Amino acid sequence: MSKLLFVPFSVAGGILAGIVGKKAFEALWSVIDDEQAPDPKYREISLKKLVPALVLEGAIFTAVRGLFDHGARHAFQRLTGSWPGEEQPENT
Numbered sequence: 001m002s003k004l005l006f007v008p009f010s011v012a013g014g015i016l017a018g019i020v021g022k023k024a025f026e027a028l029w030s031v032i033d034d035e036q037a038p039d040p041k042y043r044e045i046s047l048k049k050l051v052p053a054l055v056l057e058g059a060i061f062t063a064v065r066g067l068f069d070h071g072a073r074h075a076f077q078r079l080t081g082s083w084p085g086e087e088q089p090e091n092t
Contacts, residue, residue, distance in 0.1 A: 012072075024064060032056075
């Protein structure tokens with residue numbers, strides 16, 4: 001039941017994480033290059049710039065999303081007393 005109640009927290013956190021991640025990437029890219037980050041939808045884009053930009057953007061987005069998700073789970077537990085998910089990973 002707690003997993004179902006956690007869904008709105010997760011969705012809101014995902015949207016907020018996307019916004020924060022995009023702003024963080026734009027700020028970091030502006031330190032790396034004076035031009036805007038390359039966009040893969042354009043034909044005339046240098047792979048030397050595109051690949052690092054995509055790797056950096058993905059790393060930032062994944063880190064921010066993971067931190068928001070973990071924080072939202074802790075907040076949910078404080079509010080409800082129930083952890084929305086597994087306590088620890090399964091040993092394989």
